[in-house]
Amino acid sequence: AQSVTQLDSHVSVSEGTPVLLRCNYSSSYSPSLFWYVQHPNKGLQLLLKYTSAATLVKGINGFEAEFKKSETSFHLTKPSAHMSDAAEYFCVVTNAGNMLTFGGGTRLMVKP
Amino acid sequence: DVKVTQSSRYLVKRTGEKVFLECVQDMDHENMFWYRQDPGLGLRLIYFSYDVKMKEKGDIPEGYSVSREKKERFSLILESASTNQTSMYLCASSFQAWTGDQPQHFGDGTRLSIL
Numbered sequence: 001a002q003s004v005t006q007l008d009s010h011v012s013v014s015e016g017t018p019v020l021l022r023c024n025y026s027s028s029y030s031p032s033l034f035w036y037v038q039h040p041n042k043g044l045q046l047l048l049k050y051t052s053a054a055t056l057v058k059g060i061n062g063f064e065a066e067f068k069k070s071e072t073s074f075h076l077t078k079p080s081a082h083m084s085d086a087a088e089y090f091c092v093v094t095n096a097g098n099m100l101t102f103g104g105g106t107r108l109m110v111k112p
Numbered sequence: 113d114v115k116v117t118q119s120s121r122y123l124v125k126r127t128g129e130k131v132f133l134e135c136v137q138d139m140d141h142e143n144m145f146w147y148r149q150d151p152g153l154g155l156r157l158i159y160f161s162y163d164v165k166m167k168e169k170g171d172i173p174e175g176y177s178v179s180r181e182k183k184e185r186f187s188l189i190l191e192s193a194s195t196n197q198t199s200m201y202l203c204a205s206s207f208q209a210w211t212g213d214q215p216q217h218f219g220d221g222t223r224l225s226i227l
Contacts, residue, residue, distance in 0.1 A: 032213040043218035051213035
């Protein structure tokens with residue numbers, strides 16, 4: 001069995017400050033991990049994916065995430081938040097059958 | 113870029129109606145999925161398909177059926193719509209890789225209201 005825990009349901013930052021969205025996972029084997037973003041009334045867009053290559057993964061729009069096996073974490077970061085980053089973010093783990101297990105989501109708010 | 117297109121962004125139907133939600137992908141993906149998304153419940157898998165004419169139940173298949181007659185198209189059917197099926201419905205597709213490293217690509221969703 002696998003599970004994903006997003007440690008914060010809401011995160012609020014000021015524009016231009018760093019973003020940290022936290023994710024912990026559990027899996028009985030080496031997982032593939034993804035971050036998706038969902039803007040209001042839109043589908044989920046893939047931000048980045050980890051698939052057992054480099055542990056630091058760069059994604060779109062300046063986001064990156066670091067896979068830490070010892071901590072079973074896959075936190076999402078961005079050096080400088082932009083207003084357009086306000087959205088809901090999902091950490092996802094997948095198994096060998098391509099079935100996704102979603103975290104509960106983190107709503108990111110960006111203040112001007 | 114992968115394109116997953118859902119036929120309607122917003123849909124309003126009446127209780128008891130038969131409702132069809134259509135999804136088309138243009139990347140020759142083997143796998144296709146239907147989810148519903150509700151506040152506080154997250155995304156839940158309704159049905160998925162590994163190939164044409166193949167279907168598998170997800171976590172919440174009751175009240176739904178699916179059809180996959182062509183590789184690029186996956187339809188979700190609400191046999192007799194009820195108010196508790198009011199929700200955001202998301203379609204997704206992916207390549208089939210038993211290593212599990214293929215991401216799913218999502219459509220923009222259909223917001224369905226059953227009155």
